[in-house]
Amino acid sequence: MVLKRVKDWKKQYFSDVHVSLNTKLVWFCMTALTVVDAAGLQATGLSLAPGTLTIAVVTTLLLLVLSAVYTYIRRDARIAALGHLAAVVLIFSAGAEIFSYIVVAHGGALVDAQLAAVDRALGFDWLAAYNAIAAHRWLHIGLILAYWCPPVQMIVLLVVLSFLGRTDRCWEMQWLFMIIATTAILLSGFYPAAGAFDFFQVQANEPYVKAFHDLRAGTLKTISKEDLQGIIQFPSLHISWVIIYTYAARRIKYLFPVLLAINALVAVATPAVGGHHLADLLAGAVLTLAAIVLVRKLAKTGVLPGPVPQ
Numbered sequence: 001m002v003l004k005r006v007k008d009w010k011k012q013y014f015s016d017v018h019v020s021l022n023t024k025l026v027w028f029c030m031t032a033l034t035v036v037d038a039a040g041l042q043a044t045g046l047s048l049a050p051g052t053l054t055i056a057v058v059t060t061l062l063l064l065v066l067s068a069v070y071t072y073i074r075r076d077a078r079i080a081a082l083g084h085l086a087a088v089v090l091i092f093s094a095g096a097e098i099f100s101y102i103v104v105a106h107g108g109a110l111v112d113a114q115l116a117a118v119d120r121a122l123g124f125d126w127l128a129a130y131n132a133i134a135a136h137r138w139l140h141i142g143l144i145l146a147y148w149c150p151p152v153q154m155i156v157l158l159v160v161l162s163f164l165g166r167t168d169r170c171w172e173m174q175w176l177f178m179i180i181a182t183t184a185i186l187l188s189g190f191y192p193a194a195g196a197f198d199f200f201q202v203q204a205n206e207p208y209v210k211a212f213h214d215l216r217a218g219t220l221k222t223i224s225k226e227d228l229q230g231i232i233q234f235p236s237l238h239i240s241w242v243i244i245y246t247y248a249a250r251r252i253k254y255l256f257p258v259l260l261a262i263n264a265l266v267a268v269a270t271p272a273v274g275g276h277h278l279a280d281l282l283a284g285a286v287l288t289l290a291a292i293v294l295v296r297k298l299a300k301t302g303v304l305p306g307p308v309p310q
Contacts, residue, residue, distance in 0.1 A: 022171060022304060026088055029178065033095040040102035048098070049224035056094040063087035082162040085170050089154065089177075096181045097228045103189040104231055105215045111191045112199040115234060115277040124278045126271060127200050133272040143269035149262060150241040157248050160255060172295055173248040175304055179291045180240045184284070188232045192216075195233040197275035206275065235283035238270045243288045 041047060067083030070076045119126055133140050154173075161170045194212055197203045208229035214220035220227065230237070242263040249256040270276050298304045 021302075023084075025303070026174075026178075030088070030091055030095065033092070033099065033182075037095055037098045037102065040099065044102055044105045045218075045221060046101065046105060047222050049222050049227075052223060052225045052228075053094055055225075056090055060087045060091045063090070077167070078162050078165065081167040081170065082158060085158055085162070085167075085174060088174060089158070092174075092178055092181075096178075096185065097230075098223070099182075100185045100188070100230075100232050101211075101215060101223055101228075103185050104192065104212060105218075106189055107216050108189065108192045110194055111234065112193050112195070112277070115193055115279040116196070116199055118279040118282075119277050122278060126196050126277060127202075130196070130200070130202060130272045140272075143265065143273050146262065146265035147238070147269040147273040150238065150245065150266060153241070153245045153259060153262070157245060157255075160252070161248070164252070168299075169248055171304060172299065173244055175295050175298075176244050176247075176288070176291050177241075179294065180244070180284075180288055181237060183287060183291070184232055184235045184237055184240070187235060187283075187287075191234055193234040193277070193280070195275040195280075196271065196277050199277075203275065209275075233276060234280045235287050236270060236274070236276045236280035237284060238274050238276065239267060239281040239284040240288045242266050242270075243285060243292075247292065 063083045064087045067080045067087065070080035070083065116126065133143065154177075157173060158170055161167070161173075194209060197206055198209050198212075203209075208231050211220065211227060211229045212231045215231075246256070246259050246263050249259045267281070270281060271278060295304060
């Protein structure tokens with residue numbers, strides 16, 4: 001009797017179970033990232049403090065359960081997609097942060113002097129720009145607030161796009177984020193940079209600067225959730241977020257102009273507040289535009305979700 005009920009329940013709710021190519025591909029990438037992180041931690045002698053990823057893992061599992069419920073039981077494609085996407089964002093972000101620490105720990109000659117030289121060749125005086133902004137307290141505070149808003153934009157876009165039925169746009173944004181972050185981390189291994197704060201010796205007590213140098217010196221061996229910082233300076237991921245999120249909101253009434261204005265401020269804030277060389281921003285922009293071209297081509301071939309007809 002119990003077995004029959006289980007079979008009936010399975011037939012009722014899971015008879016049309018279908019795992020898309022996109023889902024298979026994204027979780028293959030998540031698995032590969034986990035394996036690379038595990039091997040990298042072992043190779044570099046780094047370890048994770050107990051509980052470092054507990055919140056991320058538990059929240060990811062809860063989001064996947066939510067997605068499954070609204071896929072097979074309650075049947076709401078918008079909530080199902082939102083739960084799945086949020087889970088991917090969360091687990092990838094955690095894995096990418098660990099991956100960045102592994103790459104930075106390998107060391108290599110810093111390229112900050114070359115990046116500063118590029119800035120000068122372009123006529124950009126980083127220190128003068130920093131001092132000019134720091135001299136105006138409220139301008140500085142406003143740019144700090146702008147600089148820290150991209151994660152909020154990600155949440156807003158996931159919710160708005162999901163409930164507009166633009167799941168394809170959500171996945172486009174997520175694949176761009178994953179491809180760009182992974183590529184930027186790998187490039188930072190070949191061209192490591194401590195950032196303009198360190199190079200010009202201003203705000204040298206920034207936590208990410210300390211984490212960067214401790215990793216390279218081999219004095220940071222155990223990574224806790226308090227230690228995790230955004231330590232990739234070249235190319236700039238902040239400018240990538242600016243482009244990705246504005247691009248994701250294209251042709252969406254009201255949302256696009258708001259994000260365009262906010263992200264213009266984020267771009268202005270990134271050198272002075274984030275400690276990036278102008279060259280970091282230019283490299284991040286080029287990387288992002290190349291990723292957009294790649295993802296659009298993959299969508300046309302059917303590898304990634306294509307656009308919903310307008």
